Amino acid sequence: MSTLPFPASVYSARLSRAASLAADAGLDAIVVGPGPDLQYLVGVEGDTIERLTALVIGPGATPTVVVPRMELAKVRSTAVGELGLAVADWVDGEDPYALVTSAVGDAARVGVSDALPALHVIPIGDRLGVRLELATPVLREGRMIKDAEEIAELRRAGEAIDAVHRRVHEWLRAGRTEREVAADIAEAIVTEGHRTVEFVIVGSGPNGADPHHEVSDRVIEEGDVVVVDIGGAVPSGYNSDSTRTYVVGTPAPAAAERIAVLVRAQQAAVEAVRPGATAAEVDAAARSVLTDAGLGEAFLHRTGHGIGVSVHEEPYIAPGNDLVLREGMAFSIEPGIYFAGEWGARIEDIVVVTADGGERLNVAPHGLTAVGLR
Template sequence: MSGRFDSDVYARRLQRAADLTREAGLDALVVGTGPDFRYLTGSGADTFERLTALIVPARGRAHVVAARLELAALRESAIADLDIDVVDWVDGQDPYELATAGLPTDARVAVSDSLPALHVIPLAARTTRAPELATAVLRELRMIKDDAEIAALRRAGAAIDRVHERMGEFLVPGRTEAQVAADIDAAILAEGHTAAEFIIVGSGPNGADPHHEHSDRVISRDDVVVIDIGGPVEPGYNSDSTRTYCFRPPNPEVAAIYDVLHQAQAAAVAAVRPGATAQSIDAAAREVITQAGYGDAFIHRTGHGIGLSVHEEPYIVGGNDDALRVGMAFSIEPGVYFPGSWGARIEDIVVVTADGCESLNTRPHGLVQLDG
């Protein structure tokens, strides 16, 4: 499968970036390597001490400034097919002069979040105004997924569902979390991902730590186990899905609490529609859990946007009054955590549609009982 979309996709994105730059009253964006750079060029180039950046002026042609030794990697991306200039430099030259060439001395320049201070400070010396953050422009670009991006996210969601479908092969009492994680890692690659971005195997009390990874703890038949896994599928769009497993029928208290969590996740999914606020989706899940008496056990936001980054905007959290729009993609993942005992989480990726949302994960949401 190709590592990028067609060049016309990137051409439209670059034009939209220029339009938004102009509307924001900026003279140019300087986008360092990372997800924003990949979104606009298709290139997964990674650099640090030598500047590689995309410069998007409000008016005129975009160009990439890159160290000459990085050119081969750039030619493998959509940059080769786009109507943009590539300005290369060698050690001893000043790439920051190249980046700001053609801009007025008092230019309003906005830099991407991923551009390190190592480059921001020399750029700042080339204009009389301090650089600004390009977050407002870039979030508007990336937050609404186009049809090609949604198709990529669907492929990623289906791939991680296939890994969860195989969990009975890996998650077996008597094995350590680390052993299970190693098998999941291999399965993530086998099912179409280019890497395992994260693997959480939280058994028993470790399930009460939302960001536990995996350890040498031996899994018991009495454990409840949280499995949160994901990673990129070409062209770089991520999966992220959590299911909770057990090996024998849970005791009545665990079963009752898990049922509350199940209802909360379903309520949040049902609340998704264009015009609803991000915080209202968080509230839909939180209200169910709080009314059942377990509000203190739900210790994180309900969700996060996803795309070329695992975590990006919009964030589904109290205080975020952004209105949902068609094409936004994000997780819905309420959880409950009881330190020293157990925890549980249910997570799907959803995409906002004209009349609600599409869930990109379809595995059962109940407490999945495996043979053990």
């Protein structure tokens, strides 16, 4: 019985598009290893191991999966089995790279997915006798534009993580450690509809000034500004990612004023999203609000990143990225401000590019949210 999140026809269309994109790029074949690309194309999840699993796609050729026989049942339970793709299985002692060579044929230009490690890339290149290229430009083009089924799953993930943010007041209070709060949040992420917890950041007081702080044993104090950045994967494998900023008790007036500017900056970037705008223009919309308020130097990172079967994927909403936005792209909008040794704040939503603008997938309150004391 299939447990795939989408009908087989969805995966068939993805494979056909990948083959077409490969042809457009002048590639005779692409070799895709375990990771987000393989999950996207045929629903096979998992990471690369020392035994080679690879999907070979070529324009006009039947896709072939090279897989250890011990993993065969797992692979056949995915779209590989439903679509009747060619399977070349192998056992320890046999040469899996020869199977890749056979599937590739006489290809002169071959691309490999960026998740395939050197452990496998080098033997494949040696067997083929060609200089391998990155297939990233082909594979990212498919994944960047979400279809209706993917957007529905991202919307489900957004609703689930919003439900967790609406419950943060239950756990976040003075006297508890960041780690204790994070444990409660992680449990709620699963309770509210995710199958896995991908990350939980609880950055209180000065720890909030580190954008990638996770958790610590610091005891949360009255007056702390607290960054809570959380996400997980729903059963389909699509991810949520949302950040809100809280204060324990009453905030200092200066902090409240600066965070109000941050909320305006985030709103400005969301409003800048539309087909035809560039990623850099959306980033600039947030950055200019902060710069005009004298907070530009406190914004330490890009405005956003794409999301789907990976938490971070293209497109990246960053200065200098002239990528033109198209309907169906999905990414975070998450400007932040950070003051070393004091506090930090970040506001993050996932936004989907629509025909005439952008749709927020996160709607939990955006402003500085006060939570109770012990």
